Amino acid sequence: xxxxxxxxxxxxxxxxxxxxxxxxxxxxxxxxxxxxxxxxxxxxxxxxxxxxxxxxxxxxxxxxxxxxxxxxxxxxxxxxxxxxxxxxxxxxxxxxxxxxxxxxxxxxxxxxxxxxxxxxxxxxxxxxxxxxxxxxxxxxxxxxxxxxxxxxxxxxxxxxxxxxxxxxxxxxxxxxxxxxxxxxxxxxxxxxxxxxxxxxxxxxxxxxxxxxxxxxxxxxxxxxxxxxxxxxxxxxxxxxxxxxxxxxxxxxxxxxxxxxxxxxxxxxxxxxxxxxxxxxxxxxxxxxxxxxxxxxxxxxxxxxxxxxxxxxxxxxxxxxxxxxxxxxxxxxxxxxxxxxxxxxxxxxxxxxxxxxxxxxxx
Ligand SMILES: Cc1ncc(C[n+]2csc(CCOP(=O)(O)OP(=O)(O)O)c2C)c(N)n1
Numbered sequence: 001x002x003x004x005x006x007x008x009x010x011x012x013x014x015x016x017x018x019x020x021x022x023x024x025x026x027x028x029x030x031x032x033x034x035x036x037x038x039x040x041x042x043x044x045x046x047x048x049x050x051x052x053x054x055x056x057x058x059x060x061x062x063x064x065x066x067x068x069x070x071x072x073x074x075x076x077x078x079x080x081x082x083x084x085x086x087x088x089x090x091x092x093x094x095x096x097x098x099x100x101x102x103x104x105x106x107x108x109x110x111x112x113x114x115x116x117x118x119x120x121x122x123x124x125x126x127x128x129x130x131x132x133x134x135x136x137x138x139x140x141x142x143x144x145x146x147x148x149x150x151x152x153x154x155x156x157x158x159x160x161x162x163x164x165x166x167x168x169x170x171x172x173x174x175x176x177x178x179x180x181x182x183x184x185x186x187x188x189x190x191x192x193x194x195x196x197x198x199x200x201x202x203x204x205x206x207x208x209x210x211x212x213x214x215x216x217x218x219x220x221x222x223x224x225x226x227x228x229x230x231x232x233x234x235x236x237x238x239x240x241x242x243x244x245x246x247x248x249x250x251x252x253x254x255x256x257x258x259x260x261x262x263x264x265x266x267x268x269x270x271x272x273x274x275x276x277x278x279x280x281x282x283x284x285x286x287x288x289x290x291x292x293x294x295x296x297x298x299x300x301x302x303x304x305x306x307x308x309x310x311x312x313x314x315x316x317x318x319x320x321x322x323x324x325x326x327x328x329x330x331x332x333x334x335x336x337x338x339x340x341x342x343x344x345x346x347x348x349x350x351x352x353x354x355x356x357x358x359x360x361x362x
Contacts, residue, residue, distance in 0.1 A: 002028060002238055003250070008211040008221040013255060016230035019283050021291025023230070030234040034298055040081055040229050041293060044073040044286050045304075046311045047097035050106055053315035054113060058264045062323065064115040068260035069096045071227070074285030075191050075254035076161075077101050078232035082240050083159060088149075089128045090142035090160040092135070094191065094258075098161060102128055106318040114322050117332040136162055136169035139188070143175045146184040146243070157243045159187040159236070165196020167210055173217075176251070180217040185243035187236065188251045191226065193258035198271040214251035226254030227285035257283070330362070 006012050016025045023029060032040075047069060057063040069076065076097030080089065089095075089102055099109055104126055112119025112131055120130035132138035142160035149156040166172055167190060179186045190210050194201045207213055214221025220239075224231040232254055239250035257280040261268050268277075293299035334341060334349040341349070356362045 002234055003220040003222055003242075006222045008209060008214060008223065011209055011212075011223070013223045013225055014231045014235060015225040015228050016234060017228045017288065017292060019227075019288055021288050021293075021295060023292075028230075028234060030230055030237060032230075032233065034296070036081075037229075037289075038293065038298055040077055040233075041286075041289050041299070042307060043077045043081075043097065043101050044229075044289065045307050046100055046314070047073045047077060048286060049308060049311035050100070050109075050315040050318070051096055053312065053319065054110065055260070055264070057319055058113070062319075063110070063113050065264050066113050067094045067263045068258075069094055071257050071259035071280065071284065072191055072193055073097045074229045074289070075189075075226040075232055075256050078229040079159065079161075079189050079236040079252070079254070082233050082236035083157070084240075085127075086154075086156050087127065087240070088142070088145050088156060088158040089126075090138050090145065090158055091128065091131060092138065092162050092166070093131045093133055094163070094193075095161045099128065102126055104128060106314065107321050110318050110322045111326050114326045115328050116322075116326045117328070117336045118326075120336070136166040136171035136175075138162075139166070139171050139175035140178075142188075143179045143184050143186050143249075146179065146186040146249075147182055150183070150185055150246075155244050157185045157187060157240050159189055159240070161189050161191060163196060164190060164192040164194065164201045164210055165199065165204055166190070167213055168196075168205055172213075176213070176217040176219070176249070179249040180219050183246065183248035185246070186249040187239045187243060188249060189236065190251065190253045192253050192255050194256075195258055195262065195268075195272075197262045197266060198268075200271075210253040211251060217249075217251075219249045219251060221251040221253070223253040223255055226256030227283050227288060229285070229289055256285075259284075330356075 016028050018024045051069045054066050055068055058066040076095050080098035080101035122128050139160050142158040146158040192210050209223050211221035211223040222235050224235045235252050334345045
């Protein structure tokens with residue numbers, strides 16, 4: 001039981017593996033087999049390579065916009081790895097690693113960033129809600145799903161992902177409060193990547209840590225090293241297990257860093273120093289796990305190169321599919337808000353078509 005030793009008031013951050021890939025808290029090592037650890041590594045590399053390609057396609061003008069995940073792979077993959085298939089994932093928009101860990105197809109994810117509505121058409125058995133851009137609004141959905149599961153006597157848990165900035169939104173407080181009062185089996189997973197676009201975490205909230213916000217809502221909160229898969233996994237697993245046992249929600253703050261831009265429309269050099277980025281690059285979550293695997297003889301440099309190459313190819317194939325099939329239909333933008341279009345949406349669509357006709361675009 002980790003939570004009882006990590007009272008958020010004491011501002012202790014859970015770290016099990018340090019930056020050199022050394023296990024510094026062997027007594028807290030989670031119960032993962034070597035194969036599972038390697039699977040986490042593969043998923044992190046998959047995230048990194050497919051993320052890099054997406055960014056490249058956007059820069060080539062072939063993808064609409066993109067929110068990079070560089071540096072956050074451990075937080076995403078290791079947390080999603082702690083879920084069961086029957087659990088629910090309620091994402092924001094910077095969770096590529098969690099999507100891939102839950103088994104989402106890259107084609108669908110790329111379609112979303114390509115601007116195609118079918119990128120939000122998630123196969124039902126994955127139990128993932130579509131991307132949610134309005135900050136923190138989806139936390140309400142996660143609590144609703146969790147509470148419904150509880151009322152129906154199902155032992156399903158909902159995890160929801162959000163950033164440090166989202167914790168300043170009213171929806172965050174409302175969702176945390178509801179989950180606390182009704183013991184809704186929810187895991188609130190905050191990727192504290194230090195920025196909400198250009199606003200640094202230090203002026204986002206006066207709370208000393210994000211994890212401390214749990215106290216007000218009567219649930220455990222824990223800050224973990226978000227670049228350490230073992231810390232992320234151990235905390236998430238404990239949170240999921242206690243939620244499933246009926247003990248209620250948990251807030252996890254994964255302390256990490258967004259190494260890239262907020263989105264492809266952002267220029268981070270305007271609000272942070274290269275030295276800071278350089279410092280955090282040394283804590284790269286994939287390098288750290290690679291060091292661990294190499295030291296245990298579970299990975300070779302050759303094998304790593306093969307894995308990297310294979311995922312690069314996978315990304316190329318997926319994007320080929322998207323470019324061949326993903327052309328956006330004008331109607332789609334209006335058609336999928338509701339099961340059926342409301343009269344207002346029909347009117348808006350007609351108006352827009354007329355506008356395009358006048359411009360000679362259709
Ligand atoms: C309700 C709402 N307000 C503002 C925005 C514009 N916006 C998009 S991303 C973002 C910052 C979010 O920061 P954070 O929650 O820390 O997540 P991160 O982007 O760092 O992953 C903002 C303000 C939005 N999408 N929704």
